[in-house]
Structure formats: C-alpha cells, structure tokens
Amino acid sequence: MLNVYTPDNEKYNNIDKSKFVLVQAEKEIHDAKFETKAVGFFKDAAMRFIRSKISVVALIGILFILFLAIFGPGMNEYGYNDQNLDYINLPPKIPVLAEYGIFDGGRVLQNRRVDGLDDTSRYPEGCILRVFNEREVKGVKMCDIEVDYYKYAGIPEDVVFWFGSDYLGRDLWTRMWRGARVSLFIAFISVFVNVFIGIVYGAVAGYYGGKTDMIMMRITEIINAMPQLVVVTLFILFFGTGILSIILALVVQNWIGTARMIRAQFYRFKGSEYVLASRTLGVKDRVLIFRHILPNSIGPIITRAMMAIPGAIFTESFLAYIGLGIRAPESSIGVLLSQGQKVMQQYPNQVLFPAIMISILMISFNMLSNGLRDAFDPTQRGA
C-alpha cells in the first residue's frame, strides 16, 4: 500500500504541525541538475563497443600480437639474422611444455630397424620419444620412431629454438615476431598516410565543391581505373623492393576510398546551420574544414583505417609471394610464409606458425573494424 496523504486518512491526522516545513520558502525554483555525468561521443561509442564481446576478444588478440611483435624478438638471445649452419631446420622445442608432449622438439623418422634402436651411437640415450607402426618387411622388423631431434642431432642442452629454426639456422620465434613487427609497421604507416592524404584531398574536394570537386574527382577516377595489381607491380619494379617502396605502393591507390568517403561527409554537413553560423561569424575556411566539419567523420575514419590494415598486411604478404617483397635478411609475415611453403612437407612448423598468426591477425582486425563500425554508427549494425 502506498502512503499517500489524503485528508480522510486517519494515519496522518495526528502529526505534529511543527514537523511540517515549507520546501521553497526562500530557495529559488529551478530545474533539477542531472545527477549522472554526460556521456560524450567517444564514451558512448566505447560503451557500445565493450558490449559486443567479439570485438573485445578481437582487440585483446590484436594487443597480444602487438605486444609480442614489440617484445617478442627480445625474449630470447637470438637475433633475427643470426645464422648458424649447425642448427638448421630444427623442430620447435619449448623446455617447459616439452614434458607434456607438445613442443618437445620431436620429429618422426620413418623406416628404422627395430634392432638398431639400442645403438647409442646412432640414437643417443633418451632421444627416442615414441616407437610406433611396427611391422615386418622381408623378415626385418621395421618401425617408425619419433625422436627428440635436438638430442638425436647432438645439439647442446642449452640450445633451444622455441618455434624451430629455418634453413639458415635462424630462430623462427625471433623472425616471426620481427616479421609481424615489419608487416604491422608497413600496414600502420601506409594506412596512416592513406588516411591523411584522403582526409585532406576529400575535405578540399567536398568543401569547395563545384569545378574543384569535378577536377579532383576525375583525377581519382583515372588513378582508380588502373588495376591495383598492375600499379603495385610497376611501382615496386621502378622503386625497387624495400619497406619504403612497399608502403608507397600501398598508398598509391588506397587513399582514394578515404577521400571519397570524406567528400561525401562534407557534402552532408557543409550545408548545415552551424556551418552557416560559423561562417557568418567570420571563421576561416581552414578552421571550418578541420575544426568544425571534419570531426563529424572521425568515427567512419577510424573504422575505415582499421578495415584497411588487414588489406595492407595481405598485400604485403602477397608481394612477398610473387617475389616483390621485403629484401632478403629482413623478415616479414609474407616472407616467412613463402619461405615456409617451399619446405612445408618436411618442416610444417615453418609455415604453420606464421599462417596461424596472420589468420588470427586478419580475423581480429576484421572483427574489430566491424565492432567499431557498429559502435560509432549503430544504424549500420549487421550490414
């Protein structure tokens, strides 16, 4: 039951009159202030972003790979180009995990004679992990064995390659994270340059409109008409392989998308009243463009940049495959993949780890950009 005051409610008849106080005898009357804090644009987006679990997982995945790309190469004593021809093509071995049967440096050797397994000169003590597939061939007992290749090859106890080593005895752990670093560096820088050029170009075209816009858009159409594959190839043939020319090759065409988007945003906002108001107040074009209109498109810009990063990583590894990638001793995801692919049948670890890493990276970036798009612009959800 609600305790509402009514004149005939006996419960309230005997209340002492002195207990009553006038609420607003001397106070000013005004609206109540908001108790809660105002939610800004970014906080609003962040709240929506955190609510989608997939995006958060993707973000964690990216941060994890970023962390390893920055600190991974320094985690062991090998440099990315330390060659040691005594330790070539070793399987992965991580001392702590080796006891559980994974990353134990194991490699399968086929068609061994069973009676030869006790020969410690060929199989040093404790190197045989597993004997399986025993069979008899022409009266001789044969079997396949899995050996701890490090002990089998007589490599000192303290030499361990976490992800194995490649055909020059370089540590793949170091090379892989170094490669991730190079690939991410290329991706981030090229996307940054793309977005920067795109913003300035699109803003000028969209803001001034008319003939300026017409000419600027025709230029983008001409650049865009050329097939990307051809442009990138010619570009790298001309400037030579190297990080800088790959970054530039990634920029040549990719800024156009951003420029078009920014231009559309400017067409949307430049007619609004607040722009007219600031122009009446004498605000300069430059300030209008960058302070008043551009911030409206910050959400789409961030989303777009995030979407462009996996594309850049893809193109970089694609170039490595067709022989236009990073120069020799330097490592990148694409270089590792194309090198590992050649020896895949003998040493699958050399291609599997980079493949898994690039897959996680690409999926995470795509998920993240989907999440960001939904967070910044909820009307587009699920599109």
Next chain:
Amino acid sequence: MLKYVFERVLAMLVTLAIIVTMGFMVIRLMPGSMFEGNPDMSPEQLAALEAKYHLDKPLLVQYGYFLRDAFTKGDWGTSLKLYPNVPVWEILQTRIPISMYINVYSLLISLPIGVILGIVAAIKKNTWVDYTVSFLVVICISVPSFVFATLMQYFFAFKMEAFPIIYEPTAVGMAKLYSLALPIMALALSPIARVARYLRAELAETINSDFMLLAKTKGLTERQATINHGIRNSLLPLMNIIVPMFTNILGGSLVIETIFAIPGMGGMMVNSINAPDYEVTLAILIFYSIISLSTILLVDISYGIIDPRIRMGGKK
C-alpha cells in the same frame, strides 16, 4: 545508352594506353641491360643483340617500335631470358587457358554455394544458423587465399592424401579437374564468403520491405513470398559484385598457381619478375589490365540493363 557505352569504351582505351605507356617506360628504365652479366658474350655480340631488339635507340623510338609491332603484327615482343627467342604472344597462349580454367571454375562453384549460404542466413536471421554462416564468412574473408591453399595442401593433400599435392600436367578431363581441386577450392572460399555476406544483407532488407508484406497479405505463404519476390529481387544486385570478384580471383590465383606449381599466368609472372624478363612481365601486366578494365566496363554497362531505374550517363 549507346553514346554512354561508346564513351566508356573510349575512356577504357585511354586508360589502357596510359598503362601500356607507363608500363613500357618503367620497365625500360630499369637499371641494367637484359643481356648484362653474360660472360660468354663479346661486346660486338652484345651490341648486335641490342641493335636487333632496338635497345640502342632512344626510349621514345623504342616505344614506337613496340607499338608498331604490337598493332601491325600482333607481336608483343620476344622473351629473352625465360624462354629465349619465343614470342611472348605464344607463351601467353599456352598459359592463359589453364589460368582461366581455375578462375572460371572457382567462380562457378562459389556462386551457388555463396547464394545458398546467404539465403539461408537471411531467412534464419539471428539464429544459430545465421551466426555460424556469419562466423564462417568472417574467417573466409579474413584469411588470405594463399594461407588456405598452404593449409589445404598440407592437410588434405600431404597428410590425408585425398588430393594430389601439385598439378599434374598430363591429366585431362575429370582427372584434370581433380588435380586442380585444391587450388579451385582455395580460390573459391573468399568469393563464397563475399557472395554470402552480400546476399544476406540484401535479402534481409528485402524481406522487410513493403512489397513482401503485400505479397503475404495477398495470401502467399512465407516460402512463396520469399522465393518469388524476395530472392528474385535480391539476386539482381549480386551482378555488381560478381564481375569485380573475377578480377580479385585472378589476382589471388597468381600466388595459388605458384603454390600448386600450375603452369599458368601467375607462375610466369613470378618467374618473369625474378628472372628478370621484362618483355614477359609487360605482356602479363597488359593482359591483367585488359581483363580488369573490361570487367569494370561490364559492370558499369550492366547497371543500366539490370536495373533500368538507373539512368546511365544522365546529367541530372
């Protein structure tokens, strides 16, 4: 319409001319001569060879010779390193069919699968079916085709021995298709995902539109309305992504072909860049430009045919 098509073809030819010119200049301006570093050659022989291929003339004259040969004789130059003395055009003729084979097949198998997945996801929107399809779509779009190809080659071909590891050049008919199954599948995954995603978005929107409601009020069942009105209307815009997708597959097949040792355009492009044999590289680049430009043209023209509401070339 005819005027519009004419304009577009003209624009395409201009772009192609720019690409050919740029490609030619870039490749001829590369440092070093194609015959350099051959110890068996005397300076006189070198000079004679350079004179034969007009390499001793100024760049613009060389370009003139190139254009003249290309247009009057259909001669796109001669391979000098990879296949000495074989005309580039002949090499292309042996290489193009096999590339087209895997590209067309992967497009052919990706369309029905993608369409079915997209329709199922849209009809069962926000159920586990939809979530599963969307999850697969994200994976197939994100992971590069050459990673898929490598993994498939390792697990399906090497470990399970279900498919041949590399292409068998002698196979014909079904055996050829079988030996190319893995590359075709690897190339098809991304288009499948793209078609499915596009169709899902398109159909989900169509299902909620007014004419679908009208169809149901007239007494059509959910199924009839979806099949006769929904799907038909959402399939049309699909045309816009299929044609550009072909260019994408073509680019992806460059790498896939090297992975599976398929003697197509991809392998030749990689080899010609590494050799280096720039005449061949240039011819391949021109080939890719022609394909990609004609697909863009096809899309632009097909807009007007597929959806007459879009007036092509109109000013306002």
